[in-house]
Amino acid sequence: MTKILVVDDDSHALRLIEFALTKAGYEVITATRGEEGLQKAFQSPPHLAIIDLMMPQMDGYEVCRRLRQNERTAEIPIMVFTARIQEIDRQTALEAGANEFLTKTATPNELVSKVKELLAKSAPAPGVEVTPGQITTLFSLRGGAGVSSIAVNLATALAQQPNQKVALLDLCFSSSSVPLMLNVRPTLSLVELAKEDTTISLSVLEKYMVAHPSGVKVLPLVLSMARVAPISAKTVESVLSVLKNGFNHVIVDTSSSLDDMTLAALTHSDQIILVLVPEVVSVQAAIVTLQAFRSLGVSEEAIVPIVNRTFAQDGLSTETIQNALKRPIKAMIPHEPELLIQAINSGTPLTLSQPATAMATAIRKLASVLSPS
């Protein structure tokens, strides 16, 4: 029987939730204090935990964090169920480790259906094999081609699709733009992880990742330039192989050089999105890159060349570019003069904040190519 732990300091709410869940066929364990809830969870981990935020002494955020820190409960799905309705509460809850945020404006029936959804999402039905996810690396040998912008928007677009767990791995020391573009404030990064002497597992990685409200989990490279340290190809490889087993999509943002990290990502990807700008130097760089890919043994089918119109002027025609590359361009990302900058400044990707724009539409299309559903 599926066991659900409910932690809520309000006994009236607790009884109501317990009643609804029991009626729906779940076994319910209750606690009215954060500490009590943790104790019960550690003793015998439930299949899912429903946590209230506003509780005396230990609040719900802290309960989430501690559940995530403990080996036994690190992977259980957590739903925060709260009377706090603000976006900032949702963000903080997700950052603390919650998988789902539901406000108490939802009826008990709605709560039960959310519980069902979350259980279905997190537990692969027994007997069903977990298919490993796809690693997609975005790359341009020429800087400023929009690699990070597309990576961020692609990741959020993929996360919008039903039942897709998406990880976004940042491998650029140069501009650490991913956390900025998503407005997430990480407290740990790959640099700290690389210094730890631990075997990398999914539950270890989750601690270093920060959740974006879209559902995308971001693994930043470095917190600040003062902490830069070399990351070996081996570290990147083991991070990728672990992420692959925990996520449907792993999107990798790279810098515009063929450093160790980038090479490791490129040679372990299922797809490489080669980003070009419609100008001669960029096309030249792409040609050189294709040669490099060949000598690295990257398979032809893995390469997805796309054109990103970062500037307003006409630029080279798609036909000219295709002829020069001797292969078709798989996607065109239109120029987005204002809203992209606005989206970056506000920390909400275009695919979420302005889904109707041509650029967001093009990126969703690219997402559906990667993940045909």
Next chain:
Amino acid sequence: MDVYGKGFIVADFFTHTYRISARADTRKRSLADHLNDRLTSYLELYDTFVSRLHKPSEIVASYSLASLRKDGITFVILATEKETSERHTYGYFAKQFYDVFLTVPSFEIKGKLQVVGKLDLHVLLVKGTDTFITISNPVASPSLFPDITFTGGTVLVNKSRIELFCISESPSP
């Protein structure tokens, strides 16, 4: 709709430096009516959780009973649109919504103001007897942290705290 609250409503009360999430007793009358009641200067709160404005999700203190000075409240955000004043408005006049923008200490608030009949700002802001004015679909941002927004179904704004009040010329469609 608050089936979990048993006649108590959870709301976010903002002073110019704090966010206070708490429950108020709305079994006998609405929160707006409590706030507009000039006979009492304090509002009783239950299960009170206090956050500082620059980290509005972090809970720095919590107490099961509290008393909040009404004139210290800048505004109150509620999840639903219904929890407004119980006072009847008869259907003789058309109800229209105007876009409003206002500033109060430390915050700017956007939303929609429902006006019955002709819009008269003087009546609304000066002559009206209510201490709190009701605005729907609010978006409030601390002026120092404009990236943070607080939204809800309704906001009750303390009229004496309003510095700037802007309203669209004609009702919004």
